[in-house]
Amino acid sequence: MSDIxxxxxxxxxxxxxxxxxxxxxxxxxxxxRAETLGVRLRPHCKTAKSAEVARLALGGEVxxxxxxxxxxxxxxxxxxxxxxxxxxxxxxxxxxxxxxLLARGVDLTVITDNAVIAGEIVAAGKARGVTFAVMIxxxxxxxxxxxxxxxxxxxxxxxxxxxxxxxxxxxxxxxxHTYGCRTPEAVAEIAExxxxxxxxxxxxxxxxxxxxxxxxxGSTPGALFARxxxxxxxxxxxxxxxxxxxxxxxxxxxxxxxxVTVMASITNLxxxxxxxxxxxxxxxxxxxxxxxxxxxxxxxxxxxxxFGRPLPGLTVEAVHQEHGRIxxxxxxxxxxxxxxxxxxxxxxxxMTAAMYDRYAVVDGLERGxxxxxxxxxxxxxxx
Amino acid sequence: MSDIxxxxxxxxxxxxxxxxxxxxxxxxxxxxRAETLGVRLRPHCKTAKSAEVARLALGGEVxxxxxxxxxxxxxxxxxxxxxxxxxxxxxxxxxxxxxxLLARGVDLTVITDNAVIAGEIVAAGKARGVTFAVMIxxxxxxxxxxxxxxxxxxxxxxxxxxxxxxxxxxxxxxxxHTYGCRTPEAVAEIAExxxxxxxxxxxxxxxxxxxxxxxxxGSTPGALFARxxxxxxxxxxxxxxxxxxxxxxxxxxxxxxxxVTVMASITNLxxxxxxxxxxxxxxxxxxxxxxxxxxxxxxxxxxxxxFGRPLPGLTVEAVHQEHGRIxxxxxxxxxxxxxxxxxxxxxxxxMTAAMYDRYAVVDGLERGxxxxxxxxxxxxxxx
Numbered sequence: 001m002s003d004i005x006x007x008x009x010x011x012x013x014x015x016x017x018x019x020x021x022x023x024x025x026x027x028x029x030x031x032x033r034a035e036t037l038g039v040r041l042r043p044h045c046k047t048a049k050s051a052e053v054a055r056l057a058l059g060g061e062v063x064x065x066x067x068x069x070x071x072x073x074x075x076x077x078x079x080x081x082x083x084x085x086x087x088x089x090x091x092x093x094x095x096x097x098x099x100x101l102l103a104r105g106v107d108l109t110v111i112t113d114n115a116v117i118a119g120e121i122v123a124a125g126k127a128r129g130v131t132f133a134v135m136i137x138x139x140x141x142x143x144x145x146x147x148x149x150x151x152x153x154x155x156x157x158x159x160x161x162x163x164x165x166x167x168x169x170x171x172x173x174x175x176x177h178t179y180g181c182r183t184p185e186a187v188a189e190i191a192e193x194x195x196x197x198x199x200x201x202x203x204x205x206x207x208x209x210x211x212x213x214x215x216x217x218g219s220t221p222g223a224l225f226a227r228x229x230x231x232x233x234x235x236x237x238x239x240x241x242x243x244x245x246x247x248x249x250x251x252x253x254x255x256x257x258x259x260v261t262v263m264a265s266i267t268n269l270x271x272x273x274x275x276x277x278x279x280x281x282x283x284x285x286x287x288x289x290x291x292x293x294x295x296x297x298x299x300x301x302x303x304x305x306x307f308g309r310p311l312p313g314l315t316v317e318a319v320h321q322e323h324g325r326i327x328x329x330x331x332x333x334x335x336x337x338x339x340x341x342x343x344x345x346x347x348x349x350x351m352t353a354a355m356y357d358r359y360a361v362v363d364g365l366e367r368g369x370x371x372x373x374x375x376x377x378x379x380x381x382x383x
Numbered sequence: 384m385s386d387i388x389x390x391x392x393x394x395x396x397x398x399x400x401x402x403x404x405x406x407x408x409x410x411x412x413x414x415x416r417a418e419t420l421g422v423r424l425r426p427h428c429k430t431a432k433s434a435e436v437a438r439l440a441l442g443g444e445v446x447x448x449x450x451x452x453x454x455x456x457x458x459x460x461x462x463x464x465x466x467x468x469x470x471x472x473x474x475x476x477x478x479x480x481x482x483x484l485l486a487r488g489v490d491l492t493v494i495t496d497n498a499v500i501a502g503e504i505v506a507a508g509k510a511r512g513v514t515f516a517v518m519i520x521x522x523x524x525x526x527x528x529x530x531x532x533x534x535x536x537x538x539x540x541x542x543x544x545x546x547x548x549x550x551x552x553x554x555x556x557x558x559x560h561t562y563g564c565r566t567p568e569a570v571a572e573i574a575e576x577x578x579x580x581x582x583x584x585x586x587x588x589x590x591x592x593x594x595x596x597x598x599x600x601g602s603t604p605g606a607l608f609a610r611x612x613x614x615x616x617x618x619x620x621x622x623x624x625x626x627x628x629x630x631x632x633x634x635x636x637x638x639x640x641x642x643v644t645v646m647a648s649i650t651n652l653x654x655x656x657x658x659x660x661x662x663x664x665x666x667x668x669x670x671x672x673x674x675x676x677x678x679x680x681x682x683x684x685x686x687x688x689x690f691g692r693p694l695p696g697l698t699v700e701a702v703h704q705e706h707g708r709i710x711x712x713x714x715x716x717x718x719x720x721x722x723x724x725x726x727x728x729x730x731x732x733x734m735t736a737a738m739y740d741r742y743a744v745v746d747g748l749e750r751g752x753x754x755x756x757x758x759x760x761x762x763x764x765x766x
Contacts, residue, residue: 011476012453012474012476012477012479012480012766013474013476013766014766015766046704046705068704068705069705070395088662088705088706089650089651089660089662089706090650091395091396091648091650091662092648092722093394093395093396093648093662094395094396096395097395112650113651114651114652114721116720116721116722117650117721117722120722143656144660144703144706144708145650145651145660145706176703265474265475265476267472267473267474267495267500267528268472268496268497268528269497273526277472277527277528279471279472279474279476282671282734283734283737284766286669286670287669287670287671287672287734288665288670289670289672320527320559321429321451321733321734322429322451322452322471323471323472323527323528325527337499338497338499338500339475339499339500339503350704351665351666351670351704354666354738355737355764355765356765357765381738382738382739382740383395383396383397383398383667
């Protein structure tokens with residue numbers, strides 16, 4: 001590979017490819033949605049895990065973001081982001097690192113849903129001489145984490161935080177059960193549950209004398225199909241930046257909006273079996289099978305040729321650690337000569353992208369192996 | 384965390400923990416098996432991806448190893464390993480990197496199962512002025528990659544390699560369909576298919592005038608339960624180093640032999656639902672569900688407490704990106720107070736370990752949070 005202006009054909013496979021043109025459309029769409037809904041966009045960076053992508057998601061500048069791990073928080077802080085919400089219930093084992101970020105001037109918000117950890121936050125704040133900004137996670141029906149908006153514990157946690165000298169910043173909800181919806185109408189119903197639950201919890205805090213300036217909701221389907229976010233101050237979608245087969249199946253996008261693919265090479269072809277082998281398997285694609293629950297099961301991913309043209313009827317039907325087997329009813333993999341390249345559209349891009357430490361960025365795939373790589377953007381994985 | 388002699392309780396979660404005592408027993412067992420079977424052990428490093436582990440697997444010194452990616456080959460070469468077999472069909476996109484390793488004096492063997500790529504290997508060898516060592520992959524019944532031992536193409540590929548001035552080193556087979564077995568007897572049958580197919584292919588090469596010095600087979604179940612490896616020169620098991628729930632389910636080990644766990648913290652408890660939340664989810668554990676096919680489905684993993692004591696009846700029953708939900712019939716997660724730690728035994732350790740860039744190494748878990756971490760060993764992920 002030449003050091004200057006490589007093209008896709010120069011890159012060894014498997015390789016994570018990001019089509020900036022498609023991503024830009026996805027980013028613009030969500031910026032407009034936030035404007036229409038009258039809320040601040042605090043994009044969730046758990047999918048992209050990239051400072052370059054986060055800046056573009058905010059219209060080209062640093063701004064408020066959401067992260068899912070402490071390592072992401074540290075990475076984005078190092079890259080100039082100073083307003084960060086860690087939207088996964090904080091583990092006591094991470095309070096020291098959180099305090100370090102606060103001491104460096106990063107406005108990091110942590111969340112919890114129980115009095116035990118609220119007490120640990122207070123203790124750590126006092127011990128480290130910092131003031132934690134804390135949001136209380138409310139369960140709006142997904143039953144993953146969070147407390148019910150009506151629960152007595154809501155005020156108990158708020159009191160522990162406030163009386164412990166920490167800053168109670170507000171309410172956070174995640175209507176992740178939108179992922180179980182199959183129509184925009186059903187998503188809109190859940191988005192309304194999410195809004196109503198978050199606003200109710202915020203009102204309860206305010207009635208108890210707390211300020212509660214932030215009311216935060218978020219999922220990509222909810223952000224796209226919510227009818228109103230009255231009373232909400234911000235939303236935190238993430239996967240919309242890249243989209244994937246699952247989001248397409250739920251109706252959030254078309255296949256042509258999926259901005260991230262795994263480029264792979266055909267290493268074997270068995271025309272008599274109707275199968276081919278690619279050098280992208282369980283690690284390169286992830287074992288995510290979320291589309292199994294959708295009307296169109298995409299196995300381990302759909303395919304395009306090297307130029308981004310769909311290969312209808314073909315899927316990655318099985319994976320081993322470093323092998324993917326292409327097959328499909330009625331399809332002839334003999335259109336895929338050994339040594340040629342394909343792109344795999346991921347079921348769940350958050351899982352797939354997490355296997356790579358960088359993106360090869362392109363503006364479209366129309367030139368196939370001759371498509372120039374305009375940049376390499378790093379990702380931050382792990383914890 | 385102190386810089387000197389941290390203990391497990393000092394480490395933020397999620398964290399990949401390697402119990403060296405258990406691993407040592409697994410390594411010794413396989414060294415003895417190779418001796419008993421009269422073959423060389425060429426351990427597959429796709430699971431551990433660690434130079435420290437590879438050395439221990441070879442009895443404390445560098446020696447012949449197997450890898451699954453070019454990045455592993457490069458990493459192990461940098462760490463002093465000079466006899467490396469890349470046991471996944473070589474992609475033409477990787478021939479340049481392979482040639483670079485050969486030019487640096489690394490004895491790298493590549494494999495293929497088709498004439499097209501054999502031709503590419505010859506062309507690359509001539510263009511780069513190196514001699515590739517090539518093994519031909521034979522399909523012994525798994526039908527993933529490889530050609531049938533009886534196929535005419537076997538001699539065709541051999542001729543391309545030899546006449547093209549490259550070194551035909553031998554035959555490689557992988558009886559991966561041992562993973563479908565449920566008894567040692569069934570594994571032994573497949574191991575015999577694997578042996579017979581590899582030896583037949585080697586004999587065909589020899590009859591055609593090729594040397595074929597290496598006849599290589601390998602899978603952990605096959606290595607443990609093969610009755611004979613007559614005619615085979617080496618075996619390439621990998622997952623035996625750590626073992627996992629799938630291997631336990633197939634009968635290769637007991638739960639007490641699983642040497643790698645994910646340490647996680649309880650961040651939420653819902654006694655009324657019988658569930659708890661840990662900070663290890665789909666990324667920290669992987670979405671591997673291979674135990675679904677076994678009599679005992681372990682969901683996303685079984686659990687021990689912080690001291691390595693089993694928590695019977697509990698599993699990680701659901702995962703989101705950074706959340707795992709613990710539950711289980713008849714179990715009371717109220718034994719897991721918020722803030723306490725657990726260890727998750729992985730379904731498929733190759734998938735789980737791949738999410739981490741290092742191991743926290745311990746000698747047992749008996750001291751729980753006070754267990755000293757004796758080393759951190761790096762892993763090489765990606766491609």
